[in-house]
Amino acid sequence: MIDQLIDSIEKLQNPTVVGLDPRLGFIPGHIKEEAFDHHGKTLKGASKAFYQFNREIIDEIKDIVPAVKPQVAMYEQYGYEGIKAYMDTIEYAKDRGLIVIGDVKRGDIASTAKAYSDGHIGLADVEGEKIEVFKEDFITLSPYLGYDSIEPYVTDLNQRNKGLFILVKTSNPNSKEIQNLTVEGELLYERVAKLLKTWGEAAMGDLGYSRMGAVVGATHPEDAKRVRGILPNTFFLVPGYGAQGATAEDLIPNFNKGGKGAIINSSRGIIAAYKNEKYQKDFDSRDFAKAARAAALDMKKDLQRVMD
């Protein structure tokens, strides 16, 4: 799937992934009213509102971006109803040709990691019946537990053509507390990057990149430069652009030459664009998905400026 992601970015000339991280505060009144009229102000009502919101966004962006990244926490907060909306969103996006990165940041070991792999990117086995459950193309994982929290995914990566993005250097302010500690003459995230380089060799795609990618934030360009130096053949999923403060210029160290090797996430900057002053004059809340499209096109232009 890493090869398809690279192809799709190339075809669309757009290394953007749209973060589908809805909050009720982002959902236009008419969608909430319909959901709450049918289901009440319940977990199901909120989940149905998310799904309707996502569908309209997906329909407007599916021809201009290669991928979407639903953040599972936003759905999981509403329990199994929310998880159903997460799963329905993945299916809807895939049916419309989008690549789906499930931002789940799971991290567990052995049979537990295997259960996550089976459910998210593999096949669950119900007494011999093999069932595809969540259906993400990629998921994100945390590395704190070491390789026995990664290895159980390798079979699904290779046999089912799936992908991972493993947290190396995250975009949040406190990421330095642990990730930037000095370990044996280098920073911890550099050590994690070196481990990932070795781990990733077990799952190489055909276009020179591993199926095990890295999450490397845009908010710390110096750190990104070091990680890119260690991991030339690793694809980066890059959070932090836009609402979290990173500019297009900050992204430069995350890319390989010619703007290759990375996909940049924007969540609320796109999905909640209709609430942004810049788009409010042209789009009202009923046109929220068209505003998202306009914001995604503006982002594409902004990225292309720095990709050469």
Next chain:
Amino acid sequence: MIDQLIDSIEKLQNPTVVGLDPRLGFIPGHIKEEAFDHHGKTLKGASKAFYQFNREIIDEIKDIVPAVKPQVAMYEQYGYEGIKAYMDTIEYAKDRGLIVIGDVKRGDIASTAKAYSDGHIGLADVEGEKIEVFKEDFITLSPYLGYDSIEPYVTDLNQRNKGLFILVKTSNPNSKEIQNLTVEGELLYERVAKLLKTWGEAAMGDLGYSRMGAVVGATHPEDAKRVRGILPNTFFLVPGYGAQGATAEDLIPNFNKGGKGAIINSSRGIIAAYKNEKYQKDFDSRDFAKAARAAALDMKKDLQRVMD
């Protein structure tokens, strides 16, 4: 809730938490048959089988152990149907007086972490309606992202009397790859323990322990000894006993004096005891829950041997 956990361990004289980590291979034939007859070999069928299995275990152990720890991966692999079984299991256990530790190992930041907190230990807000969703008493978290992945939980810890267990030193063989790196003259898990010591001061209970506990494996007693030295006022959730290889003697460094300050997990050693040669002569598969009770009582005896 940390105070209630301490009280309950004291009252029952048993620092055991039963890991409710079902797999279909652990579920007796008669339970599977009934579930699959009603729902087919589907995600729902598997989830219903898990829930029935858990209920019978809970009924047999509720008067001898203080807590259960469902591992969400085992349920999540079956999608929203599995998550429903996870939620139903939590509710069933709480209704029978057990404390519930949700082993979710989430780790994310800011609004995302807040969403996990709202859903798991807080209240989800659906347009002004406040809804308790997962209802765990404690959940486990990963520390790799730093304090902005922990801080969003603090309000729920204090205002709703909930708890966390944060991964410090895990029980798996590869845990050393990252956790035992030397950082600035100490091991990484020691640094994480020191951070947790500071973080935990924001959420102290009334009995001398913080509402932010630590996950410290039993399989590395030397490491546990160091962590205990750094964290005298932190409650430990200890995996690794039994099926993972640690003995009761290995647990000694995890406890404070008098066998205080820690709760020891056993999962398949208890819930799948009926498959163990030791219990097979007395219990057939229809008596799986009674076998679990016998194994839990044997574990209690084994732990008491070393707690003085």
